Amino acid sequence: MKKLTKIITAAALSFAVLGAAHAGTELVPADNEAGSKLCITATTGNVFKMHKALKENKLTKRYVTDKVTCNGQNIVAFIEQYGDKSAKMNNFLTNGKYGETHSVIASVNTH
Numbered sequence: 001m002k003k004l005t006k007i008i009t010a011a012a013l014s015f016a017v018l019g020a021a022h023a024g025t026e027l028v029p030a031d032n033e034a035g036s037k038l039c040i041t042a043t044t045g046n047v048f049k050m051h052k053a054l055k056e057n058k059l060t061k062r063y064v065t066d067k068v069t070c071n072g073q074n075i076v077a078f079i080e081q082y083g084d085k086s087a088k089m090n091n092f093l094t095n096g097k098y099g100e101t102h103s104v105i106a107s108v109n110t111h
Contacts, residue, residue, distance in 0.1 A: 025082065034059075039070035039078060045085030047092045061093050 034057045041053045054061065070078035076093065079086045 035068050035070075038064060038068055039075060042070075042075055042079050042089055042093070043083040045083055045089055047089060050089065050092065061095065065093050 038050075038053055038057070038059075041050050044050075054064065064075055068075045073081070076090050079089050079093075083089055
């Protein structure tokens, strides 16, 4: 019984520490530019808000994933590092291609 109590206590403490560490990161836009606001919106994990922001700024998802940088990273990497529901948001931005791996098979002809 004591062992079970210790395990539960350790697990609860771990979750509390992880939650406090994540709660300490507050992202604010550095300026009033559309790109900065998109970076912050993307980290919320709210696909509806991101879709609305893209429409308001007349931007495509492809343009955002190819051209927008946040803190020196492309937006997909930024969302991975700082975002809530990062896989969901990145799947939205990449039209379901987030996390896909591509194998390239090449052959050399020596004729």
